[in-house]
Amino acid sequence: MxxxxxxxxxxxxxxxxxxxxxxxxxxxxxxRALRVLSGEVxxxxxxxxxxxxxxxxxxxxxxxxxxxxxxxxxxxxxxxxxxxxxxxxxxxxxxxxxxxxxxxxxAQGLHAPAVPLSAKDKHYRLERLLEAEAGARVAPQIKQVQTQLLEWEQEVLVANSEGVWCEDRRVRTRLYVTAIAQDEGGLQTGVAGPGLSVGLELFERYPPAEVGRKAGLQALTNLRAKPAPAGTMPVVIGNGFGGVIFHEALGHLLETTSVARKTSVLADRLGEKVAADCVTYIDDGTTPHGWGSSEFDDEGRPTERTVLIENGVLKSYMVDRWGSLLTGYQPTGSGRRQDYTFAPTSRMRNTFIAPGKTPKEKLFEGIEYGLYAADMGGGQVRPGSGEYNFAVKEGYIIRHGRIEEPVRGAMLVGKGPESIKRIVAVSDDLEMGPGMCGSLSGSLPVEVGQPHLLISEIVVGGQA
Structure with missing residues (x-):
């Protein structure tokens, strides 16, 4: 370059x-971005x-x-x-x-696309978005559908005075579908948005009609849902994007961006028991084709798999060069930035709770009354303490060990370092979900993930 x-x-x-x-x-x-609203570009x-x-x-x-x-x-x-x-x-x-x-x-092309972005024209892309829209229209109540395709190609060179010369190439593709359902009771939304470090083979891994159908069905579920109850209760959190809670309320506390400044409640606690025995928490920049993966970080270091918490014990932080200088911890290939207008800081890549051994159906057994947060939305977190509140995009009442009626408007309220101690069982069905994370070095693609898991109690905000 x-x-x-x-x-x-x-x-x-x-x-x-x-x-x-x-x-x-x-x-x-x-x-590149291509967006279609109800059939119109x-x-x-x-x-x-x-x-x-x-x-x-x-x-x-x-x-x-x-x-x-x-x-x-x-x-x-x-x-x-x-x-x-x-x-x-x-x-x-x-x-x-x-x-x-x-x-x-x-870079050796570990995350290189199988179908390069240059292999297909804009008409091919438009056809896939129209397929996604058709898939979302699962019922007459679906009144509006928006589909979007995002494509990124990034070439990076990092060189420094210690003799490092590093070149990396990153390709990311994401399909995003939003469906709006309406009846006499109001409007509700459903969303699906898979993304990976791949090319146009994303459509093979996630057929557009299936992605659209998922968004449409979620909108319909929320349309018939009743207002969520309020109170403290056991909660089963769904796999995949359910991991956003611990990304925001725990992961950021393990970056040296906050650890080095002593603003994290988990600073200087290596070797301590900070979570339940069933919790192993990992940040992995090497996940094949992960949304947050790369061969090198933005400081020219090879990315790696960093075990942050193992069987409840804090083992490592996510460390960049500056954080290493202040703390003495070894860098972990975690230096990331949005683009050249930002200096890098320690950031998450693909962060998840590792699979456990409890079958999913066993998580619900013995719960007399609780909430199943099948899909999570956005929320807010207080830096340093990990206090959070997150919206449940798709939720259901658990009654006598069974998943019952859908509810909407639920919020999960708690503290990351406390909630992770209350995880009593983790299933074996790990899934990952893509997202964008904002911090000091800008907005970055990250994956969050977990299997289904049971938390003994969380405050649920809803309608009392």
């Missing part, structure tokens, strides 16, 4: 200016972004700047600007003469 001699000179210039460490991040993005866009960011470390102090001028003059000016911020230009020469001896790492 850039000439090696130019990158070497840029990094050495930063080091001559007094930086302990210099890192250049370069990327080229291509994004409403959006068909494609855009390319190209830019670079330079990060300098002075001890644990970090300065960062970015540019979309990738000419030699533009990049060297970027470096000079950052050096001037520290007022040390020309005072220190730590880099020596000659070029840097880069150790090159290039």
């Amino acid at each position: 850039l000439d090696e001699a130019l990158v070497s000179e840029l990094l050495k210039q930063a080091r001559r200016g007094g930086a302990d460490f210099a890192e250049l991040y370069v990327e080229r993005w291509r994004r 409403k959006e068909a866009t494609s855009g390319i972004e190209y830019g670079a960011g330079l990060r300098l470390f002075y001890g644990t102090e970090v300065v960062y700047a970015y540019t979309n001028d990738l000419s030699p003059e533009g990049l060297l000016e970027l470096s000079e600007t950052l050096v001037r911020l520290k007022g040390q230009a020309g005072q220190v020469d730590q880099a020596g003469r000659g070029g840097l001896d880069f150790r090159k790492s290039v």
Whole structure:
């Protein structure tokens, strides 16, 4: 993407200016979006972004700047600007003469698409979206359907003053369907949105008509649902996107973004029992074709599978370079950023509760009255403490061990570090779901997941 001699000179210039460490991040993005509303194309866009960011470390102090001028003059000016911020230009020469001896790492295509995005035209894509819409129209009550296809291609170069030269290529595709059902009682919504680090083979893994049908059936279920009850009760949380609660209310507490600042209630607790024995919590950047997977992170380190909690015991945090400097923990390939306009921070990739041994049907046995949160929606979390409230997109009453009538409007309210101690059983049906996560380094694709699991008690907000 850039000439090696130019990158070497840029990094050495930063080091001559007094930086302990210099890192250049370069990327080229291509994004496409096709959106259809009730059979009519409403959006068909494609855009390319190209830019670079330079990060300098002075001890644990970090300065960062970015540019979309990738000419030699533009990049060297970027470096000079950052050096001037520290007022040390020309005072220190730590880099020596000659070029840097880069150790090159290039992605091996572990998550490469089987059907490249260039293999099909826009008409093929439109046909798939219309199939999804047809699948969603499962009953006359379905009044409106929106289908959307999102495609990302990203090429990344990371080079630093320690000799790292890393190139990665990432392709992601997502199909999103929203169905709206209406009757004399009002409007209700159903949503389905699979996404992976794949090309157009996404349509083979998730046939569009089936994705649409899932959204349509959820909308109909919510249309006939009664208002949810309120109170403290046992809750079975569904697999797949049910993992969003622990992503938000637990996962963020295990990133050195908060651990290094001591703002997490789980800081400095390695080796302690923090969850129930049946809980093993993992963040895996190597999951084949995972929505949050890549071969390298945005600091040029190979991604890895990080066991955060094992059988209830806190084993590791998610660690980036800055977090490693402050805490002494080894980096885990968790440095991520939205794009070149953000410096990287420690972030989740594909985070999930590992499968247990309890059959799903056994989770419901013995529950006299509770809630089955079959599918979760969005919510809010208080940073540091993990206090959360999350909407249940699709819920049912559990009565005498059986799944009974659907309910709507339920909210789960609790504290992540407390809720994970109240998990009493975990099933063996792990599923993952894609989402977007926002934090200090921007909005990123992440997967969340879990098997079905039973929590002994959660406060359910609803209609008393």
